[in-house]
Amino acid sequence: MLNRTILIGRLTKDPELRYTPAGVAVTQFTLAVDRPFQNARQEKETDFIPIVTWRQLAENCANYLRKGRLAAAEGRLQVRSYDNSEGRKVYVTEVIADNVRFLESASGGQNLERQDPDYKPQTDLSDDDLPF
Structure with missing residues (x-):
């Protein structure tokens, strides 16, 4: 059996970050x-x-993705249900992503990597450093 989906689209609003009671x-x-x-x-x-x-x-998505940005999400499709306050069963379909690619740079023309405090640009490349 296989349950895999890949989507490319734009965020409709900034991601909402929460933590479970266990801190996840x-x-x-x-x-x-x-x-x-x-x-x-x-x-x-x-x-x-x-x-x-x-x-x-x-945490990475919350830190680097913003409304309107182009992103790719890869994961599995999940359908879950719960009973709402009126006693009706509500079904929710969502993608549980295990891989998200940021397809656009941050606003102002900066690369996403430059927002990472540990990012160190590698500018002294020679032909010997290239894998092809």
Whole structure:
């Protein structure tokens, strides 16, 4: 059996970072993903897919992703349910991502790596350093 999904889209708002009672980081955000076709009115339609990340990936997403940024999320599709306050069963479909790629740099033209305090640019490359 296989349950794997890969999505590329734009964040609809900044990620929301929370911590479980056990101290585990969890982040939720929504990707707006355009459909590859147009509807009968010749308009593109968009799906809004909820994404959930855990632990270090959750903290990285909260620190570096922002509303409007292009990102790729890879993970598994999960459907869960709960009973709401009115006693009705509510179904939630979301992607539990184990890999998120930041596809755009931060605002102001800076690279995302430059926001990392441990980032050290490597500028003294020679042809011998290249893997090809």
